Amino acid sequence: MSVGPPRSAARLSLAASLLAVACATPPAKPPATLPATPEAPLPIPPVTVAAPTPSAPSGVLYRVGLKSDAVDFTYGSSGTVWVVVSGEHAELVQGPIVVKPSGGAAAAASFQVQAGAFSQEEPARRLADRLTAAYATPAAVAFSAERGVYRVLLGGFASRAEADAFVARLKSGGQDAFVVPGGPPASPAAGAPEPGPPRVSIASASGAPLDLGAPVDVFPPAPDARIAVDGVAYRGSLRVLVNPRGLLNVVNRVDLEEYLYGVVPAEMGPKRFDAIEALKAQAIAARTYAMAHRGQFDAEGYDICPGPKCQAYGGASVEDPLSTAAVDGTRGLVLAWQGQFADALFVSTCGGVTENVENVFSGGPVPYLVSVPCGELPTEEVAGTAVPRDGAEPRSALAWRGYALRRSLPKKTAAPRAASLQAAQRLAGVPVRGAPPSKLTAAAVYPSLIEDFGLSDARALHLTPDDERYYAERPSAVRGLGDPALSAYDFLIRFRFAGDLLPPAERDLTEEEYGGLLLSVAMRLLGVTEGSGRFVSREGSNLWVKAADGRQGLPVDPDVPFARRIGTVFWPAGSLTLRPGDRLRWLRSGPRVLALWVEMEADGPDAERDSAWTEWVRRVPARELARRMAGRVAGTEVREITVTKRAPSGRAIEMRVKTDQAEAVFKRFELRQAVEMPEMLFTVSKVEGADGQAEFVFLGRGWGHGVGLCQNGAFGMALAGATYDRILRHYYTGIDIVQAAGVKPPSAPSNR
Numbered sequence: 001m002s003v004g005p006p007r008s009a010a011r012l013s014l015a016a017s018l019l020a021v022a023c024a025t026p027p028a029k030p031p032a033t034l035p036a037t038p039e040a041p042l043p044i045p046p047v048t049v050a051a052p053t054p055s056a057p058s059g060v061l062y063r064v065g066l067k068s069d070a071v072d073f074t075y076g077s078s079g080t081v082w083v084v085v086s087g088e089h090a091e092l093v094q095g096p097i098v099v100k101p102s103g104g105a106a107a108a109a110s111f112q113v114q115a116g117a118f119s120q121e122e123p124a125r126r127l128a129d130r131l132t133a134a135y136a137t138p139a140a141v142a143f144s145a146e147r148g149v150y151r152v153l154l155g156g157f158a159s160r161a162e163a164d165a166f167v168a169r170l171k172s173g174g175q176d177a178f179v180v181p182g183g184p185p186a187s188p189a190a191g192a193p194e195p196g197p198p199r200v201s202i203a204s205a206s207g208a209p210l211d212l213g214a215p216v217d218v219f220p221p222a223p224d225a226r227i228a229v230d231g232v233a234y235r236g237s238l239r240v241l242v243n244p245r246g247l248l249n250v251v252n253r254v255d256l257e258e259y260l261y262g263v264v265p266a267e268m269g270p271k272r273f274d275a276i277e278a279l280k281a282q283a284i285a286a287r288t289y290a291m292a293h294r295g296q297f298d299a300e301g302y303d304i305c306p307g308p309k310c311q312a313y314g315g316a317s318v319e320d321p322l323s324t325a326a327v328d329g330t331r332g333l334v335l336a337w338q339g340q341f342a343d344a345l346f347v348s349t350c351g352g353v354t355e356n357v358e359n360v361f362s363g364g365p366v367p368y369l370v371s372v373p374c375g376e377l378p379t380e381e382v383a384g385t386a387v388p389r390d391g392a393e394p395r396s397a398l399a400w401r402g403y404a405l406r407r408s409l410p411k412k413t414a415a416p417r418a419a420s421l422q423a424a425q426r427l428a429g430v431p432v433r434g435a436p437p438s439k440l441t442a443a444a445v446y447p448s449l450i451e452d453f454g455l456s457d458a459r460a461l462h463l464t465p466d467d468e469r470y471y472a473e474r475p476s477a478v479r480g481l482g483d484p485a486l487s488a489y490d491f492l493i494r495f496r497f498a499g500d501l502l503p504p505a506e507r508d509l510t511e512e513e514y515g516g517l518l519l520s521v522a523m524r525l526l527g528v529t530e531g532s533g534r535f536v537s538r539e540g541s542n543l544w545v546k547a548a549d550g551r552q553g554l555p556v557d558p559d560v561p562f563a564r565r566i567g568t569v570f571w572p573a574g575s576l577t578l579r580p581g582d583r584l585r586w587l588r589s590g591p592r593v594l595a596l597w598v599e600m601e602a603d604g605p606d607a608e609r610d611s612a613w614t615e616w617v618r619r620v621p622a623r624e625l626a627r628r629m630a631g632r633v634a635g636t637e638v639r640e641i642t643v644t645k646r647a648p649s650g651r652a653i654e655m656r657v658k659t660d661q662a663e664a665v666f667k668r669f670e671l672r673q674a675v676e677m678p679e680m681l682f683t684v685s686k687v688e689g690a691d692g693q694a695e696f697v698f699l700g701r702g703w704g705h706g707v708g709l710c711q712n713g714a715f716g717m718a719l720a721g722a723t724y725d726r727i728l729r730h731y732y733t734g735i736d737i738v739q740a741a742g743v744k745p746p747s748a749p750s751n752r
Contacts, residue, residue, distance in 0.1 A: 047091060047092040048089070048090065048091055049083060049090050049091065049092055050090060051083075051085045051088055051089070051090035052083055052085070052090070052219045052237075054217075054236065054237055054253055055236075055255060056255045056256070057255055057257070058255050058256045058257045058331075058332070059256075060255070060256035060291075060294075061253055061254070061255065061256075062253070062254055062255070062256045062259045062290060062294070062303055062304070063239070063251050063252070063253055063301070063302040063303045063304070064251065064252040064253075064254065064259065064302060064303065064304055064305070064306055064313055065145030065146075065249060065250075065251055065297060065300060065301070065302035065304070065305050065306065066145060066146065066229050066234075066238075066250045066251065066252055066306060067145060067146055067229070067248070067249065067250035068142075068143070068144045068145045068146060068147075068243070068247075068249050068300065069142070069144065069180070069181070069182055069243065069245060069247040069248070069249070070247060070248040070249070070250065071100070071181050071247060071248070072098060072099060072100045072248065073098070073099045073100075073240055073248050073250055074096055074097070074098045074099075075095065075096065075097045075098075075099070075218060075229075075238070076095025076096050076097050076218075077095055077096060078095065078096060078205065079094065079095065079205070080094070080095040080096075081093070081094050081095070081221050082094075082095060082097060082218050082219065082220065082221060083218070083219040083220075083221060084097070084202065084210070084212075084216055084217070084218055085216065085217040085218075085219065086212035086213050086214075086215075086216045086217075087213055089212070091210070092206075092221070093202065093204045093206050093210070094204055094205040094206045095204065095205065096204065096205065097202055097203075097204045097218070098202065098203040098204070099200050099201075099202050099216065099240050099248060100200060100201050100203075100248075101198065101199075101200055101214075101242050101246055101247065101248060102199045102200055102201040102211060110157065110158055110159065110160070110181065110183065111156075111157040111158075111159070111160055111162070111163035111179050111180070111181060111182075111183065112153045112154065112155060112156060112157070112163070112179075112180050112181070112182055112183050112184075112245070113153070113154045113155055113157075113163055113166050113167055113170065113177050113178070113179055113180070114151050114152065114153055114154075114177060114178055114179075114180045115127065115131055115139075115152045115153075115154055115170060115175055115176070115177040115631070116151070116152040116176075116630075116631035117144070117147070117149040117150065117151050117152070118149060118150050118152075118631075118673065119148065119149055119150070119309060119669075119673050120150070120669060120670060120673065120751070121141060121143075121150045121751050122362060122670075122751075123632065123670050123673075124141045124150035124151070124152050125141055125150075127152050127631060128140065128141050128152045128154075131152070131154060131170075131175065132154075134173070135154070135166075135169065135170070137154050137155045137166070138154070138155065138184070139152060139153065139154045139155075140152075140153050140154075140184065141153070142243075142244075142245060142300075143297055143300055143305070145249070145297070145300070145302065145305045145306065145307075146305075146306070146307070147307075148305050148307040148308060148309030148310070149309070152631075153180070153182075153245070154166070154170075154177075155183070156183030156184045157183070160179065163179040164179060167179060174634050174661075175631070176630050176631065181247065182245035182246055182247045183245060183246060184244070184245065197213060197214070198213075198214040198241075198242035198246075199211060199212060199213055199214055199242075200212055200213075200214045200216055200240065200242065200248075202216070214240070214241050214242045215239050215240060215241035215242075215301070216239070216240050216241075217237050217238065217239050217240075217253070218237060218238040218239075218240070219237045220237075226316050227252070229250065229252075232314065232315050232317045233315055233316040233317045234252045234254065234262070234315035234316055234317075235254050235255070235258045235259075235261070235262075235315070235316050236252055236253050236254030236255065236258065236259075237252075237253050237254075238250060238251065238252060238253070239251040239252075239253050239301070241301045243300055243301065244299065249300055249301050249302065251301055251302045252306075252315070256287070256290060256291075257327060257328075257331060259290065259313070260283055260286055260287055260290070260327045261316070261319050261323070261324050261327055262313050262314050262315040262316060262317075262318055262319060263286045263290075263311055263312065263313050263314075264279055264282050264283050264286060264323040264324075264326055264327055265314065265318045265319060265320045265323040266312035266313055266314035266318050267282055267286065267311060267312050267346075267711065268282045268323070268711050268715070269320075270320040270322040270323045271320075273711070273715045274322060275715055275718035275719055276322065276325065276326055276329075276718075277718040277722060277723050277724045277727065278711075278714040278715040278717070278718035278724075278727065279322060279323050279325075279326035280326045280329055280330050280724035281709065281714050281718075281724040281727040281728050282326070282346070282709070282711065282714065283323075283326045283327045283329075283330045284330050284333050284334065284335060284344075284724065284728060284737065285335065285344040285346050285708070285709050285728070286311055286344075286346075287330070287332075287333070287334055287740070288334040288335040288336075288341055288342055288344035289310075289311055289343070289344045289345070289346070290303070290304060290311070291334060291341045291740060291743070291745065292340075292341035292342065292343050292344065292745070292746055292749065292750065293310065293749045293750065294745060294749065295745075295749060296310075296749035296750075296751070311346075330724065332739045332740050332741070333737055333738070333739060333740075334737075334738060334739070334740045334743060335368075335728065335732055335735045335736070335737060336735070336736045336737075336738050336743050337367070337368055337734075337735060337736065339743065339744055340743065340744045340745070340746050341740075341743055341744070341745055341746060342368060342732065342735055343366065343369070343746070343750045343752065344708060344709070344732065345357070345369060345705070345707045345708035345709075345752065346708045346709040346710070346711060346731075347702075347703070347704030347705055347706055347707060347708060347709070347710055347711065348702075348703040348704045348710075348711050348712065349679075349701075349702045349703040349704065349710065349711070349712045350374050350702050350704070350706050350710040350712075350713060351374075351649075351679060351681040351700075351701030351702030351706065352373070352374050352701065352702075353371055353372070353373055353374060353649045353650075354370075354371050354372050354374065354649070354706055354707060354708065354710060354731065355371050355647055355649050355651055355680075355705075355706040355707055356369065356370050356371050356647065356648075356707075357369035357370075357707045357708075357752075359647040359649075359651065359653050359668065360651070360653070360668055360669050360680065360705050360706060360707050361668060361669055361705070361707070361752045362668065363750075363752075367733065367734060368732045368733050368734055368735045369707055369708055369732070370733050371647075371648060371649055372730060372731060372733065374710050374712075374713040374716075378579070378580070378720060379577050379578065379579055380535075380537070380538045380577070380578045380579075381575060381576075381577055381578075382538065382543065382556065382562075382575060382576045382577075382578055383558055383574070383575045384556070384558065384559075384560050384561060384562035384573070384574060384575060384576070384596070385407060385558060385559045385560060385561050385562075385574070386574045387572045387573065387574045391403065391572050392571075392572060394569045394570065394571050395512065395563075395569070395570045395571075395572070396501075396513075396568070396569070396570070397501055397516075397568060397570065398498070398501040398502075398503065398512075398513050398516035398517070398520070399510065399512040399513055399516055399570075400516070400563060400570035400572075400595075400597075401501075401515070401516035401519040401520060401587070401595075402420075402510075402511070402512030402513055402514065402515030402516035402517075402518075402519065403512050403515070403516075403561065403570075403572065403595075404519065404561050404587060404594055404595035405420055405423060405424060405515045405516070405518060405519045405594075406420060406511075406512065406515055407559075407561040407595075408423060408594055409423055416511070417436040417511065417514065418435065418436050420436075420514070420515045420518055421434070421435075421436045421452060421518055423518075424515075424518035424519055424521065424522045425452065425453065425522075427519070427522040427527040427528050427589050428453060428521060428522040428525040428527035428528075429525065429527050430453055430454055430525070431454070433452060433454070434448070434451055434452035435452075436448065436452075436514075439508070440508045440509040440510070440511070440513075440514050441508050441509075442481060442485060442489070442503075442505040442506075442507075442508075442509070443481060443482070443485040444485075445509055445514060445517065446481075446485050446488035446489050446492060447484045447485055447488045449488065449492065449497070449517060449518075449521055450484075450488045450491065453521050453525070455491070481505050489502075489505065495524065496524065497517075497520055497521050497524045498516075498517055498520040498521075498524075501516065501517075501520060502517075519587070523587075527589060528587055528588065528589050528594065529587070529588050529589075530585065530586070530587055530588075531547060531585065531586050531588060532547065532548075532583065532584065532585045532586075533545035533546050533547035533548070533552070533583075533584055534546045534547075534580075534581050534582065534583060534584070534719060535578045535579070535580060535581065535582040535583075535584050535598075536551065536580055536719055536720075536721075537580065537720075537721060538578075539553075541555055541556060541557060542554065542555055542556070543556050543578075543584070543596075545584055546719065554584075554586060554588075554593055554596070555591060555592075555593060556593055556596060557593075560593050560594070560595065560596055561595050561596075562574065562575065562576050562595075562596055562597065562598075563595070563596075563597035563598075564576070564597065564598055564600050565585075565597050565598070565599045565600060566600045570597060576596075576598055578598065579720075580716065580719045580720030580721070581716045581719050581720070582598050582599075583598065583599040584596060584597070584598055584599075585597055585599065615699075615700070615701050616678055616699075616700050616701070616703075617697065617698070617699055617700075618677060618678075618697070618698040618700070619687075619695055619696070619697050619698075620675075620695060620696050620698070621689060621693060621694070621695050622637045622638045622639070622686075622693065622694040622695060622696065623636060623637050623638075623693070625638040625641075625675065625696060626638050626659055626660075628674065628675065628676050629657065629659075629664075629674050629675075632664060632666070632670075632674050633657060633659055633662050633663070633664035633674075634659065634661045634662040635659025635660050635661040635662055636659070636660055636661070637659060637660045637694070638657060638658070638659050638694075638696065639658045639659060639660060639694075640656075640657070640658040640686070641655060641656075641657055641658075641675075641684050641686070641696060642655065642656045643655050643683070643684065644656050644665070649681065649706070650681055651679075651680040651681045651706060652671060652680050652681075652682060653667060653668055653671065653680065654666070654667050654671070655667075655671045655674075655675075657674070669705060669752075672705070675698070677698055677700060678700060678702065678703045678704075679700050679701065679702035679703055679704060679705075679706060680705075680706065681700055681701045681702050681706065682698045682699060682700030682701075683698070683699050683700075684696055684697070684698050684699075685697050705752075707752075708731060708732065709727070709728070709731040709732065710731065713731070714727045714731070717730065725737055
């Protein structure tokens with residue numbers, strides 16, 4: 001680790017430099033004569049200043065590759081001033097700044113041919129070796145930072161025509177390819193001197209172009225200013241270097257902890273994952289991953305890429321106070337195994353269980369990257385009012401509201417229909433008036449609701465003849481109704497007094513449906529509210545839930561009716577078994593809870609079940625699958641896919657594919673990449689599409705590679721009250737959580 005000077009020293013150095021410039025170069029004209037529009041700023045000549053020192057308070061100046069293989073790089077808007085540093089030489093340069101390679105040891109031929117791109121290095125090198133042998137043309141594998149893939153590049157061609165001719169040769173042999181700029185270093189002619197180190201030319205508004213040794217660093221003119229690339233703001237500085245293909249790589253050099261400020265919210269958005277302990281676990285995993293993979297792309301001039309191939313990095317543009325607090329609250333903490341940084345892999349959604357690393361990536365077992373269930377969710381038994389013998393049958397949403405209203409009445413009510421009406425009127429805050437209808441036909445019930453809740457005058461509001469005609473065009477809903485029932489029905493629909501809960505008009509309502517309409521009117525008049533949230537914990541008679549407006553306590557006494565909702569059906573229950581994260585809904589009047597139900601989920605009890613990727617379906621035409629596998633197996637149409645081996649978690653780890661031209665076997669992570677599926681936890685079947693062409697249907701769970709910490713599972717555990725260390729020790733078996741000082745880097749960064 002290289003330790004930089006304190007941040008304050010760097011700021012003082014830069015501030016002193018700018019002050020010296022201001023004293024040495026007074027404006028040539030009075031301010032009044034300056035151009036009025038920012039589009040035409042007054043150029044300033046290059047001014048030599050003291051070179052600023054990159055700030056790294058943590059002791060680690062980290063390098064993040066932002067762009068790869070750029071023919072040129074334009075930075076800064078018109079009129080902005082930046083500090084450009086090459087070696088010990090630093091100048092103030094006015095933007096826009098245009099950087100281009102200008103020769104040296106990395107001077108390249110004009111063109112190369114790209115024959116494939118892979119998310120893993122191993123299959124890329126296999127293809128490179130095969131093409132080198134087949135075409136007697138040197139091939140190289142180069143990593144693209146912004147795309148997160150390993151590209152297979154062949155040859156070095158002085159003209160586009162030569163490159164196009166080679167592409168034609170490859171395509172005639174069944175290998176897709178296209179021309180890209182750049183090439184390997186040019187070999188010096190016999191007897192010619194070796195070329196010097198790479199250089200860049202910089203054109204700017206400051207005057208004549210600069211010719212500088214690469215790399216060059218670009219610093220903002222103010223200590224707390226941000227750099228920006230493609231509209232994304234970053235802390236730290238930029239480095240522009242010439243890569244082995246004679247093109248430009250753009251790198252963000254930033255303090256490790258400030259780098260994490262842009263990683264944690266990009267990996268786990270704090271607006272959704274708003275549990276600080278889960279974000280702390282992510283911060284420690286991300287810090288560990290960064291240190292374990294430091295220097296992974298050293299040949300390209302940076303440590304790590306900014307996308308999902310490595311770990312997502314959104315710079316200062318995505319920073320959030322909650323995720324920043326998680327980074328600061330775990331400053332310096334990492335995961336270690338036997339004194340070395342752990343390979344802290346993590347995944348969005350693991351499908352209920354993580355996987356042993358050797359079943360997904362090449363290499364042997366790793367003791368702390370083993371299969372574990374997704375989260376440890378405790379259960380809480382909550383007792384409600386007993387369900388009567390005649391009350392256990394399933395109910396519609398409207399009948400459930402009526403059931404809840406009836407259960408809130410005093411026991412042994414003499415006239416339940418009248419008592420229900422009066423109870424709903426009190427809940428709505430309107431005077432008790434009128435009487436319930438003598439029969440429960442739609443023609444009798446709808447006008448009575450208008451009268452009994454004092455809505456007769458309001459019924460005329462905003463109900464135009466067009467409204468009447470609109471609702472009258474729904475014959476199945478209003479068949480047989482005449483005025484005043486029809487206009488009452490239109491009013492109830494128009495003002496959403498029961499929404500889509502209104503029963504068909506052609507049949508009588510049940511007693512509970514009538515009660516449900518009464519409670520629905522009370523809800524529309526704001527006397528009763530419906531809430532929702534995630535169950536967190538129980539403390540005495542309070543159920544704590546996480547709702548949209550924060551955490552709140554629900555006072556639940558033994559008289560509250562409970563239910564389990566499955567789909568659109570409510571099943572009354574005398575008690576509920578709740579797990580943290582369960583979706584709860586409730587009806588409430590002031591502080592009093594009238595009813596509570598849990599929405600049962602097909603996702604089951606996993607901690608990650610809140611993820612949008614718990615389950616998924618993909619349907620892909622056979623020809624499209626063949627296109628996805630181009631470079632891995634020849635063919636224009638996939639004929640057969642067979643999973644020949646699965647891991648204990650159910651993940652497909654070996655798959656045989658037959659096309660119309662060839663057959664191939666894919667293993668581990670390459671299997672997922674070949675079919676381009678969200679996860680390896682899937683089944684596949686062949687079906688016939690609408691056009692008669694063959695298609696394959698993939699049914700799967702999860703998102704990612706399935707190894708290490710599950711982000712959605714960590715969030716579920718945090719909701720259940722788990723601290724960051726418990727979360728980490730669950731997903732990384734036997735791991736140590738220590739300060740980074742003294743932890744050794746691995747002998748070589750993992751290529752997973």
